[in-house]
Amino acid sequence: MKQTKLFGMLLSVVLVLGLAACGETEGNSAGSSGAASSQTAEPAAYSIAALKGPTAMGLVKLMKDAENGEDLANDYTFSLAASPDEVSPKLIQGDLDMACVPANLAAVLYQKTEGQIVTLAVNTLGVLYIVEKGNAVQSLDDLKGMTIVSAGKGASPEQALRYLLDKNGENLDGDMIVDWKSEHSESVAALASGAATVALLPQPFVTVAQTKIEGLRVALNLNEEWNKLADDGSGLITGVIVARKDVVEENPGAVKAFLKEYAESVDWVNENVSEAAELIGSYGIVDAAVAEKALPACNIVCITGGEMKEKLSGYLAALLEQNPQSVGGALPEDAFYFGA
Incomplete structure (x- = not known):
């Protein structure tokens, strides 16, 4: 009886110690990943440019939220441009952190900067x-x-x-x-x-x-x-959003948080066409009446990760076949695709 009692006490001690050890291991794991997460997901300040037209339409809810001081993951400053020629130099020189640009221009900039441009998402399919x-x-x-x-x-x-x-x-x-x-x-x-x-x-x-x-x-x-x-999973793509490589590497968690808020903005625009059109008009992107009729056919999306890579790489390969210089003379490497 005493032996049974003693065995039970010993078993209890072993179980308690084992659970404590597991808890300590899990706590350290969570703590380290939490620390890493807090390091990589610290709120960042991003300067973002978009072109007047479909590639800017999906951003308008996020633009308005930032303007209104809503509680967002990062601090965003937005600007609009009429031409990619206004955006590219600022992105390369570091005056912009991110920009919505034509899909083939993203590839050209990647080659021109020797890999210092990263594509975050496809934001507009064929229009x-x-x-x-x-x-x-x-x-x-x-x-x-x-x-x-x-x-x-x-x-x-x-x-x-x-x-x-x-x-x-x-x-x-x-x-x-x-x-x-x-x-x-x-x-x-x-x-x-x-x-x-x-x-x-x-x-x-x-x-x-x-x-x-x-x-x-x-x-x-x-x-x-x-x-x-097309039988390669590619898509006809109008625009993408890109970032400087150093911006992504400095704080990938903040970039992911931005993409989440961007996707939510895109969903809102597609689900609230009349309200979105009013915002689009107020920002001078497209006349509100035109925007309301055009939005359903503008194919505004926020496609990231592996799906982005599949669609975009296939599209760029098709352009390379037609005109190599349209994509900078060669296809971008895997590092061009964020999160793929």
């Missing part, structure tokens, strides 16, 4: 559409023999259309005529005057054109056409 005053165009095949007006020669509109036609067994240079304009507004004017009946336009210019031209319809959504023809 290119074939529009027509009529009903002749029902598929890519129907573009044969036609004259199309478009801006963006040498840029993503030409590269995307050329890639899709190649995949479809057609040739942009031989099967149709493209009347290249210097600006999308010129294409809209050509449609309005009757000088053209088919155009390649991005949003929100599609919506602007439809408000001015009776009977103008969306004939083809190039985002959908890409998804039909």
Whole structure:
């Protein structure tokens, strides 16, 4: 009886010591990871630029929250630019921490800075559409023999259309005529005057054109056409948000916190179109009335991690095939993709 009692007491002591040891180990583990987390997730101050257009639309809720002094993970200062040429030098020189830029420009900047640019997320999928005053165009095949007006020669509109036609067994240079304009507004004017009946336009210019031209319809959504023809998991991508590599390395936890708040802003914009359009108009990104009609077709997203890498790397590979210089002459390495 005494032996049984003694054994029970010893067993209790062993269990208590074992649990204490486990608790100490877990506590140290949690403590160290908590310490690491607190080190990497300290609130940061970020200066972020976006281009007026779809790539800025998903940010507006976060912009407003920052302006109103809401309780956010970081301190954000936002600025808007009309052209990537205004943004790139500031990013490279360190005057900006992050920027929303065209997807191919991100790759160019990565090569130009020898890997000092990191892509955080895809923020806009394809926004290119074939529009027509009529009903002749029902598929890519129907573009044969036609004259199309478009801006963006040498840029993503030409590269995307050329890639899709190649995949479809057609040739942009031989099967149709493209009347290249210097600006999308010129294409809209050509449609309005009757000088053209088919155009390649991005949003929100599609919506602007439809408000001015009776009977103008969306004939083809190039985002959908890409998804039909590409079998590599890639996507037609308009814009991404990038950061300087040193900014990411200094505080990856704060960057992740930003991406969480960015994703929440994107969700809010997509779910509250009327309110979002008012904010978009108030920031001078796009007229509010145009924004409300265009938003559902602007494909605003916040895609991160492995999915971002799959879609973006495939898109850049397609551009490399069409024009190597459009992505800086080579594909970015894995370090280009944050969290992938």
